[in-house]
Amino acid sequence: MSELKLADLRKEIDRIDDTIHDLLMERAQVVDNVRAAKGAEGIKLRPGREAEVLRRLIARHHGTFPKGALVRIWREVMSAYLKLQGHLAMAVYMPQPGAAYWDLARDQYGSQTPMTSHASVRGVIGAVQSGDAAIGVLPVPTMVDTDPWWRHIYSRGENTPQILSRLPVASTEKVRGTFEEALIIGLPSDDHTENERYYTALEFNQEVSPRTVLANFAAVGLDVDIQGTWYDESMRDQCLFLIEADMVLTQDMAEMQTFIEKSEATVTGMQKLGAYAVPFTSDELK
Incomplete structure (x- = not known):
């Protein structure tokens, strides 16, 4: 040439x-x-809208430019514009130096967003509640958690955060050589998209086994996953479950009313804790 x-x-x-x-x-x-x-409304996180934008761009994409790179570029772009709307800061759970949550947060919300590290999950939740941070980054709950952080957002209190999204947005992304994941919390948002998973806290008045709860859900035709439990011997009248499903579970659903009737223990509380857009798969990014 x-x-x-x-x-x-x-x-x-x-x-x-x-x-x-x-x-x-x-x-x-x-x-x-x-x-x-x-006006003075400030930053309002819209994770559903962001997911829709990325899905629309991926659907129209063609050519040799990698879709994964497209997602990363647009995440940086959207975060920069979000920061223009007001105070955007992140509180990140960092139990020890080098934890992958810092990198996940940076990849999602860009190089220009201020970040603070917190050694405890309560510190992250408190930063979001107080307004010091618009975004909190916390571990994905597991069944082996002895003091799960999600029980601290099972509350009707003012400024109680909810789960808004899941990281990384592309399931093929590696962090420090491994596939790490995290959840984003922020002030409640009614912004949703089509392909979502929902978290619901379910409270019983006494200890109940996860196997029994799953069996009762299956009996009423609801396909759910239990992502965490909490039961404190000193609080024998409260047993909590974190339920994940592809729909919002409410007490006025016919299936939930039957579930409550079938349960040996009394259901004393039920509250949506948030949702997340399902991350892109490797096939979607080919």
């Missing part, structure tokens, strides 16, 4: 770069207009 032809191609790349830059600046102006229209 001649030097003249290469020079022309480089000019074309420069023209495209300028166009991208112009559009980014134009988008920033639209975001400024949105912020002005909202």
Whole structure:
């Protein structure tokens, strides 16, 4: 290829770069207009809307540019514009130096978002409740957790956070060489998308086995997963379960009413703890 032809191609790349830059600046102006229209409302996280944007872009994508790179670029772009709308900061659970949650948070919310580390899950939850952070990053609950953090957001109190999303948004992404995951918490949002999973806290007045709870759900035709339990011997009148399902579970559902009737223990509480958009699979990013 001649030097003249290469020079022309480089000019074309420069023209495209300028166009991208112009559009980014134009988008920033639209975001400024949105912020002005909202007034003093400040940042409102919209994880459902963000997931829809990424799915739409992936669906229309073609050519050799990697879809995984497209997702990372747009995550950086969306986070930068979100930061323009107000105070955007992250509180990240870091039980020891080098924990992967820091990298997951940075990948999701960009290089410009301030982050603070917290040695305890209560510190993360407290930072979100107080407004010091708009986003909290916490471990995905497991059945072996002896003091699960999600029980601390089982509350009707003001500014109690909810689960908003799951990291990473692409299930193929590795963090420090391993596939690590985390959940994002923030102030409650009614923003949802089609492909979601929902978390519900279920409270009984006495200890109940997970096997019994799962059997009772299956008996009423509800396919759920138990992602955590909590029972304190000193509080024998409270046994909590973290239920994950592809729908919002409410007490006015016919299936839940039958579930409650069939349960040997009394169901004393039920509350949605949040939801997350299902991450992209490796097949979706091919």
